[in-house]
Amino acid sequence: MPRPPVFLDHLSSTPVDPRVFEAMKPFFTEAFGNPSSLHRYGLQVREALRRAREQFAFLIGAENADDILLTSGGTEANNLAVKGVAYANQRKGNHLVLSETEHPSVLESIAFLEKQGFTSTKVPVDAQGILRLDKLREALTDQTILIAVHHANHDIGAIQPVAEIGKIAAERGIAFFCDATASAGWTPIDVKAMGIHLLSFAPHRFYGPKGVGVLYRNRKARLVSILHGGVQENGRRAGTENVPAIVGGGLAAEIARKELPQRAEKVRALQKRLMAGLAAKVPYLKFNGPPSGPLRLPTNVSLAAEFIEGEGQLLLLDHLGVCVASGGSCVSKSLKVSHVLTAIGLDHALAQGSIIMTLGKENTEEEMDYVIETMAKVVERLRGMSPMWDEFQQGKIDSTVAPRGVGRSFTEHAAEVSGHREERARR
Amino acid sequence: MDLSVDRFAEAHILIWDKTSPISFHRSETKMNNNKEYTLYNEKVMDHFMNPRNMGDLPSADGVGEVGAAACGDIMKISLKIEDGRIKDARFKTFGCGSAIASSSMATELIKGRTVEEAMSFSNQEVVDALGGLPPVKIHCSVLAEEALKAALEDYVKKHPEAASAPTKGEPAKA
Ligand code: FES
Numbered sequence: 001m002p003r004p005p006v007f008l009d010h011l012s013s014t015p016v017d018p019r020v021f022e023a024m025k026p027f028f029t030e031a032f033g034n035p036s037s038l039h040r041y042g043l044q045v046r047e048a049l050r051r052a053r054e055q056f057a058f059l060i061g062a063e064n065a066d067d068i069l070l071t072s073g074g075t076e077a078n079n080l081a082v083k084g085v086a087y088a089n090q091r092k093g094n095h096l097v098l099s100e101t102e103h104p105s106v107l108e109s110i111a112f113l114e115k116q117g118f119t120s121t122k123v124p125v126d127a128q129g130i131l132r133l134d135k136l137r138e139a140l141t142d143q144t145i146l147i148a149v150h151h152a153n154h155d156i157g158a159i160q161p162v163a164e165i166g167k168i169a170a171e172r173g174i175a176f177f178c179d180a181t182a183s184a185g186w187t188p189i190d191v192k193a194m195g196i197h198l199l200s201f202a203p204h205r206f207y208g209p210k211g212v213g214v215l216y217r218n219r220k221a222r223l224v225s226i227l228h229g230g231v232q233e234n235g236r237r238a239g240t241e242n243v244p245a246i247v248g249g250g251l252a253a254e255i256a257r258k259e260l261p262q263r264a265e266k267v268r269a270l271q272k273r274l275m276a277g278l279a280a281k282v283p284y285l286k287f288n289g290p291p292s293g294p295l296r297l298p299t300n301v302s303l304a305a306e307f308i309e310g311e312g313q314l315l316l317l318d319h320l321g322v323c324v325a326s327g328g329s330c331v332s333k334s335l336k337v338s339h340v341l342t343a344i345g346l347d348h349a350l351a352q353g354s355i356i357m358t359l360g361k362e363n364t365e366e367e368m369d370y371v372i373e374t375m376a377k378v379v380e381r382l383r384g385m386s387p388m389w390d391e392f393q394q395g396k397i398d399s400t401v402a403p404r405g406v407g408r409s410f411t412e413h414a415a416e417v418s419g420h421r422e423e424r425a426r427r
Numbered sequence: 428m429d430l431s432v433d434r435f436a437e438a439h440i441l442i443w444d445k446t447s448p449i450s451f452h453r454s455e456t457k458m459n460n461n462k463e464y465t466l467y468n469e470k471v472m473d474h475f476m477n478p479r480n481m482g483d484l485p486s487a488d489g490v491g492e493v494g495a496a497a498c499g500d501i502m503k504i505s506l507k508i509e510d511g512r513i514k515d516a517r518f519k520t521f522g523c524g525s526a527i528a529s530s531s532m533a534t535e536l537i538k539g540r541t542v543e544e545a546m547s548f549s550n551q552e553v554v555d556a557l558g559g560l561p562p563v564k565i566h567c568s569v570l571a572e573e574a575l576k577a578a579l580e581d582y583v584k585k586h587p588e589a590a591s592a593p594t595k596g597e598p599a600k601a
Contacts, residue, residue: 309500311523315466315475329498330523335563337499348499352521385481385527387492387503387519417501418494 005321006367010205010299011154011182011358012325017207017255020248024209027244035241036232045243052250056214059253060180060199061190069215069233070246074181074202077213078105080226080237081177081198085146086113088222089175093143096120099131099150099160100343103179106148107339123149128290129158129344136165140172147176151199152183155327155340155356156289157300159187166195175221181205185256186264186299197221203245207361208252212245259361267359268298270368274357275301277372282379286350286401288341301357302327304341304350306401307389307410308382313355316378322371327354347400349388349410388413467524470558474528479535482517488585491577495522495570502530504574508582512541518574525564526571529553533571545579548572 016024027048033041035049053065062068071077086096096110100122110120121139125131131149140147147169152159162178169176177198180189185206191199197218204210217223223236230238256263272292278285284306290296305313310328317324325331327338329352337351346354357371383389388410391397395406397413465472487505494501500522507515516538518530532553537545550568554560560568 307521309522309526312475312527315472315524318465319476330500330526330567335498335566352499385478385519386521387501388521390483390519414494414499414501417492418496418499 003321003370005318005323006363006371008322008324008357008359008363008371010360011356013204013210014207014360015362016204016209016248017252019255020208020252023251024244024248027247031243035243036230048243048247049241052246052253055250055254057216059184059189059257060201060216061192062216063192064219066234067217067219069217069236070241071213071215071237072211072239072242073213074103074179074200074205075105075213077200077202077215078103078179078181079109080215080223081179081200081217082106082109082146082148083113083226084223084236085175085177085198085221086118087226088224089145090118093141093145094118095141095143096146096148097123097136097139097144097174098148099123099125101125101129101153101155101158101340102148102150103154103181106150106179110148119143125158125343127344128295129153129156129288129340130290130295131160131165133161133164133168137168140168140174144172144174147174148179149176150179150182151189152180152187152297152300153289153340154182154300155338156302156344157182157297158289159183159295159297162194162196169197170195182300183297185253185260186267187297188260191216191218198223203249203252206252206256208249209245211242212249214249214253263361264298266361267363268292270359270363270365271296271298271301273365274359274368274371277368278303278375281372281376284399284401285379286346288344288346288354299359301359302354303357304346304352304354305379305382306350306353306399307386307392308379309352310354312382313353313375313378316381317355317374320374320378322374325356325358327356328352347409347411349414350400467528467561467564468558470556471525471528471560474531474557475524478518478527478531480515480517480531480538481519483519484515484517487517487578489578489580489582491574491579491581493570493573493577495526495566497566498523500526500567500570502526502570502574504530504534504571504578506575506578506582508542511543513537513539513545516575518571522570523564523567525560526567528557529560529568529571530574532556533568533575537575542579542582545575548575 031044033045035046053068056068057065123136123139149160149165151162166176175197178196180199180201184201199216202213225236227238286304288302310326311330314326327341329335329337341351397410398407484505484507488508489506492503503519505517506513516534518534520527520530550572553568553571
């Protein structure tokens with residue numbers, strides 16, 4: 001019997017907790033009413049939604065359950081936060097400030113707004129992926145109406161200095177929106193202490209169902225709806241609520257809050273074991289983002305194996321029963337490497353070989369050992385096929401991870417052979 | 428005209444029964460863990476998992492190394508050429524699964540061809556032989572074509588006489 005696959009892509013989604021699944025069931029078949037209805041079927045469900053809002057508020061330290069807006073997912077919550085704040089404040093100003101490493105749902109919402117007369121400034125991050133606070137201060141103008149900085153980064157696990165950002169936002173009287181989809185349920189969040197006005201997250205990242213997203217909005221932050229045709233969510237998000245998912249998400253949030261210390265401690269230990277094991281077993285490996293510790297999400301391991309590419313690693317790992325993600329260009333439909341890896345200044349060739357492993361509460365130490373061993377095999381096999389590995393052995397190109405001072409850089413080499421190709425095309 | 432609900436329903440059932448093989452009430456959808464769930468078709472996966480002709484030729488007559496502008500990947504093809512005919516081919520690839528499979532297939536296809544025939548090799552042949560590639564992965568097969576042509580050019584550069592010399596023997600079957 002082959003071993004069951006090791007799931008190391010909890011960033012993409014997590015399995016629904018059986019307790020959560022049980023709680024959701026009656027809301028499909030028995031308590032199926034529309035919460036907007038005024039009869040008993042509606043009222044019964046409304047009660048369940050109120051409870052879920054309280055559970056969501058509990059997870060993030062929000063005082064008032066009425067500040068919880070329910071959406072279809074993290075992406076919609078991010079769209080609502082960015083566009084809703086921008087439109088609500090357009091008489092005050094038109095300038096939006098964001099970090100370079102935001103999720104595409106934030107980046108592209110802002111790009112969309114720019115076509116309508118808004119402007120934006122992207123604040124750079126340092127080599128570990130942490131926002132430069134000095135640059136943030138510089139970016140703010142008297143036209144700035146929104147600061148959007150995520151809590152933790154999906155790709156590299158860097159935790160941002162949100163409390164400091166909250167202070168700056170308060171000093172300047174600007175709304176601060178924090179995308180916490182990568183961190184909620186895994187690392188403590190306190191919107192009040194952190195000075196956050198709006199915060200988004202998605203329960204399917206912590207053992208809740210898909211199809212529900214949460215946007216916390218402090219009532220002092222102005223927000224207009226971007227979906228029209230109903231008075232749900234106090235007129236800020238039209239559309240019938242996904243009741244079973246909301247009920248399940250609420251319970252998942254409550255459980256996550258209560259079990260957070262144990263979960264975080266467990267995955268942190270696995271993260272340390274995995275990172276240490278990989279560093280020892282796989283040569284020419286670079287870890288992206290901060291080291292395991294307070295600046296890093298306990299769930300995320302991001303690395304780049306030099307001289308090979310990410311999709312091949314992903315496919316071979318999958319074949320051997322290890323499911324991971326990659327930030328390399330060949331894996332993405334756009335053929336671009338992850339903008340996060342570019343933002344931290346990672347060499348393109350290294351970014352090509354990037355792998356993202358995200359841990360969950362069911363992973364075990366034994367699994368980590370299997371992953372380390374398997375990863376070492378996969379890397380060795382692909383290096384055996386790579387012309388770059390050869391050329392490195394021959395001293396024609398150098399390593400970026402551990403330079404020997406012989407040969408030119410991979411990037412220079414790649415540029416030359418690509419140039420050769422363009423020259424041919426011209427002829 | 429009979430508009431009773433029963434008649435109406437019956438009519439629908441008859442239409443579906445006759446024309447459609449689709450069953451609308453599958454009672455369970457199960458996740459299985461078999462090979463069905465792979466990014467590429469079986470042929471591509473086979474060439475990725477068990478690449479043919481991977482490696483270098485110590486005494487190659489032509490070597491071509493090219494990079495893909497689109498994604499930044501690199502492919503190298505080495506050829507052994509005798510009497511104007513490709514005797515052997517090897518590849519090394521820094522690239523995705525599709526690039527590895529494409530170089531494996533390309534080296535298989537061109538063995539035995541004359542230099543002249545190989546000059547008109549097209550990536551489409553690789554795509555067809557692999558039973559198709561996802562649209563975003565077509566450029567990986569182009570990389571194989573270009574690496575092969577770069578190797579042939581390298582050969583011609585080193586053997587200027589070969590460019591004009593007639594090929595011995597019958598042309599290989601395509
Ligand atoms: S070689 Fe990069 S996508 Fe195939």
